[in-house]
Amino acid sequence: MVGWSHRYAKINGLDVHYVEEGEGPLVVLLHGFPHTWFSWRHQIGPIAAAGFRVVAPDMRGMGRTSGPADHREYGVDRIVGDLTGLLDHLGEEKAVFSGLDFGLFAAYDLAYHHPExxxxxxxxxNPFFTPSPVSPLTLAAKQARKHFNHIHYFVDTPGAADRDLAAAPREFLRKLFYALSSDYHYLDVWRKPPGTTYIDALPETPPLPWPWLTELELEFYVADYSRSGFTGGLNWYRAMDLSWEYRKSYGDRKTTVPYYFIGSEQDVDLEAWHGTDPLDRLRDHHGDVRAVRMLKNAGHMMQMEKAEETTATMLEFLS
Structure with missing residues (x-):
């Protein structure tokens, strides 16, 4: 992390924290939940060394970036405003955006609203917004009548879910990171009955360190979420129906910017949340698909679990 700069700025009404390194064309790395900028620790240095200006922000309500308590402040318009505001603050007209999970959906929204x-x-x-005539929170509630569903747990128990996670941040983060890795089949949490808490639904883990995560690295996440709590991150879920409504106006359109995709063979999102054969449908959603790469023996958080391969592929695409 030598040479990285931690910066703070007032952007779109938020106190935003981001990490920056390098000079050249801008590359912005966007994390999901429950992550922070630190999830890109393996990519920031090599991408900067290849001749790019790399910025990894903490997203709205997560890490050291502030976030409103009202979930209605986490809709598409607010998040897109965060990203255009970040570009304006950095003095840049445009950037290459890469992301995972909610961070990638934010980049897709930006590409639809402001492709320039x-x-x-x-x-x-996450390959695209999966079209559905039924809202995501309605679908989650339907599933939750049969078995545990984390989205419904976050939304149906506001306050309780926030307190459950805040009371045991280390246990929650450790269990979830393991459950999302290639060493566990995440959908096994669905075997738990309705009414189970998320921490109880998640598997026990082998002791740290793991090949891709040390105790010190976990502590970076624990420290940030112990400080901020989890409400900001959970509000991204609570705003999912709002975002679904926003996206109706462009859900049948394709992005127009150059598009590259990196997936992993054991990713739960590709398995369960994007329909059958999602890679075969990339061109239904993106008008300029340039390359697709799948990595073996990796789960959802590939940029940590398979750091070298993910970084090398990103650098290849950037070149």
């Missing part, structure tokens, strides 16, 4: 500000997209794991 997106030089290219490098998507990790």
């Amino acid at each position: 500000r997106v030089a290219a997209l490098i998507g990790l794991e």
